Amino acid sequence: MNELIQFDLSLIMPEIFVLSMAMVVLMTDLFIKPSSRWIIYSLSQLTLLGSTYLTGKDFAEETQFAFSNMFVRDGLADFLKMISYLGISLTFLYSRSYMKDRGLYRGEYFALVLFALLGMMIMISSHNMLLVYMGLELLSLCLYSITALDRDNQKATESAIKYFVLGALASGLLLYGMSMIYGATSSLDIGIISTTLFNHPTDHSILVLGLVFVLAGLAFKLGAVPFQMWVPDVYEGAPSSIAMLISSVPKLAAFAITIRLLADGLQSMIIDWKEMLLIMAVLSISIGNITAIAQKNIKRMYAYSTISHIGFILFGVMSGSLNGYASSLFYVASYMLMTLVSFAILMIMSNKNFECELIEDFKGLNKRSPWYAFLMLIVMLSMAGIPPTIGFYAKFMVLQAALEAGFVGFVIYAVMMVLVGMFYYLRIVKLMYFDEPKVKGKIEASLDVQWVLSLNALSLLIIGLVPYTFMEATTQAISLSLN
């Protein structure tokens, strides 16, 4: 018995580490002067480094369960966790000077982000609907409060309230759906649900009822149409650094629970959720791309762009094949890399007295700082899906999977929507390179941000040129976890 617990604990070492470090950060902040906040920053980065080590040390080769199958550690989980650490670490780095300028560079920010990370890690590793819900709530509560971190800012608090109320509604929907599924299968364990449904087909309409509600909750987290309304408002209202956080890493976790619940737990209901996802994907791609055109605020534009990307991710999941899941995983990871750069550039263009949030602010960037204009160019091309960037490859893989699943017409439609999307991405490029700058002056950023940001942006190009290792890693992560 004792050994068993020891084994269980050894599996959740990274989670334990992140939890204790978050506490340490919270406590340390009480005892240091505001001028030595770099300690907190370094502690947080160290946390991520340490958890990377802990996860990487015994990277899961095979699926292992802990705490009576509540917690699972497999290739998919470890892969997603590693990417999450990277994403959070980059978030800390990119937002450092932006937060300092606005007086938000405080201990609770780091602690909350680390708690949010813990929530995501739990979501990623959950093998029980209860744990899914717990992780989701931990993440969500942290995100709500982070959004309102700048509490004297009216816009930020307004968006936090919106996010909170709608999020509560979505959680309620999810919980209700879970209870329906529990009613039909009398289990919360994803593995048992899967086998029960497979062996004893039960009342179908109750299950579909549950599925719709679960899906609504998931779609809210991902930001898929028609549950996307909060996305633009929250992006616009929250400080850019927070918007960056909300738009990037939590999508990985949401993707993980989507895979766990749909592709694993409700595998035998594939015919039903396939169509639901299809509707959401098509709507997301259309509404995301078309509405983005009318935006004048770049953060809102990013928000709609996110919605369209989510549509593509759902395209891969909906194919219902290992290949499709792997493509979606590839897409969600590369989406995270892209969105981080896009927000980071927004942040380094802002300073104490100036908040860069209008599309017009990008005018003539090439004349001011050609290198950043080039990095932004890479991101825009990648988001638009132009080869040889990673974004092209991601779209290509996802659409290929959908094509194999037989959705020819919808794939053609998606490609046409990509063309529509091209417009607003390339408009940024046009503004940067062909228009005269409104403001003069070079853009300053600290040396480490410069280097890491350049590396991050160039990686979009490099992985796009040689995507095979990355693609293989995702394929392996998926095929190790689902059989």
Place this chain on the structure above:
Amino acid sequence: MNSIYSYLAIPLLPLIASFCVGILGKKLSEFFASSFTILSVFGAFILSCFTLNQTLDGLVVNQAVYQWLATGRYQFEVGFLIDNLTAMMMVVVTFISLMVHIYTMGYMKGDPGYRRFFSYISLFTFSMLMLVMSNNFMQLFFGWEAVGLVSYLLIGFWYQKSTAIYANLKAFLVNRVGDFGFILGIAMILYWTGSLDYATVFKNVGIITAHTMQLFGQPVEVITVICVLLFIGAMGKSAQVPLHVWLPDSMEGPTPISALIHAATMVTAGIFMVSRMSPLFELSDTALSFVMIIGAITALFMGLLGIIQNDIKRVIAYSTLSQLGYMTVALGASAYSVAMFHLMTHAFFKALLFLGAGSVIIGMHHDQDIRNMGNLRKYMPVTWITFLIGSLALIGTPLFSGFYSKDSLIEVVKLSHITGSNFAYFSVLVGVFVTAFYSFRLYFLVFHGKEKWRLQTVAHNDDYHHGLNPKDNPHESALSITLPLTLLAIPSVVIGYISIEPILFGSFFAKSIFLNVEAHPAMEHLSHHFHQIYHGPFGMAVHSILSIPFFFATSGVALAYYCYQVNINLPKQIIKNTQTIYSILENKYGFDSFNEKFFAHGSRFLGERFWRLGDEKIIDGWFVNGTARFVGKCSEKIRIIQSGYIYHYAFAMVIGVFLFLTFFIKI
């Protein structure tokens, strides 16, 4: 030198040099840029000589270097086929390239694009080597297009000159026509034999001989179609009628590249390609006849145009066209080795002539009109002697290199019996006279007679006019120019005498060129003549003195002497009395104006129509702007939904769930 990778160094050396000089550009000193490229080409030349030495001992390498792409059942590889044919081309290409590199140091001195020029010609050397060393059609096509690209870049080297831009565009477009045929031919080969590898194609070619295909409602042999299509590619690159129109205009480029690309190497790629494809061409007499007739037309009629040109480079350009026609005729007569032999000798003496012309142009301060020259032998002795050697080689003076190749060529055409050989024989024979006449017209006008630039009344002292002031004397060019001239003059004299026996009648090409002796016995007979009647190259020279070609050549020279030295008013009188013929020649048989009126004007007309109707109305008006308007409207509409009120948002979510439930729950 046994691993395939060591051969890789030969094309890669110039490529690396080209990239370094091209990318670093202004950061390098001019001296470094030129010496670096020269050294790399020199290295390639030495390695090529080693390779030739090896292949002379019977070595044949046919091996892939790496696989570039594999799709389904097709594999695309980069590989080398190295045998005597390749090795000979490699040595010729690298040698001429080396000479031109050295020459360029003097010729391009002070030009702002000095480094760019070196980068280009090194890139050309790489491309040409890839072309000749290829062992498959894909790489052949790569090299084929790459040399075309560099040719395009170099013709338009002085991109401020509008004529240069016009000329390079023309060269590019005309070559597209040829390349279209070429790639169709390659596609057919891939379709019928299932491979692009030379060896496999040649092995499988037996399968397709029996097949016919429907073309314009007529059954045609597949092999004939393939050969004709491939030859259309050769017609573009090797400037055969009617795709020859780009070559004279290509003289807008700097003279060194006229020598390297548009005389000695690139334009002979077509000849090389057909020789390489001899196992295919040997199977189709129809294609061979086609080849021969096209060649014969080019050889004679382009030569005639050389007579009336007054630009020193254009005379030589038309001479090149005519000589390419000669080689093509030899291909048609199944005398591939003779064509290759003439290709080699021609490369040396024509490069020599072009570089000599370049030296004259520098001496004349960039005046290219031969009517303003004269008596230059007094001022430019080295250029004079070497140019004379080149001209003598070109017209086929016994013992000179051009004599051996051209005389064998005429002889073999005489012995050939395929359709069109009589016409071809007539053409090449008259061509000898024409060649001798225009060559020595040029020679006498430039190097003998009165110093005509002194007769000009207008003295131009400003920078905008080219040409020599009446009071100035031209000077002999620098060593970097005269050295290549001298080095090229040597093979122009002796290479024929030395190499005729192994190349034409020995086993030099035995492993490279396939010959169907029973069907095309001309080469066999020629060999018989050479051994039994002439007893060797010297005897061949002695015998030729009584032959018709020699008579034609001497009478051409004599006529040129009479017209341009003795009775210098005669040409003007002749022009006056033969206005019709003269104007036909002046208009170059109307090819240019026909192309301009029919193709250029016609396609502009069509393009305009498509643009107005298809593009502006349907695509722009309907699809592009129409969709944009539509999307814009939708976008505005959807924006309204995003009201900012929580209860709207929550309502949307609930509606969403509700709709999903009604859709999916079936009770």
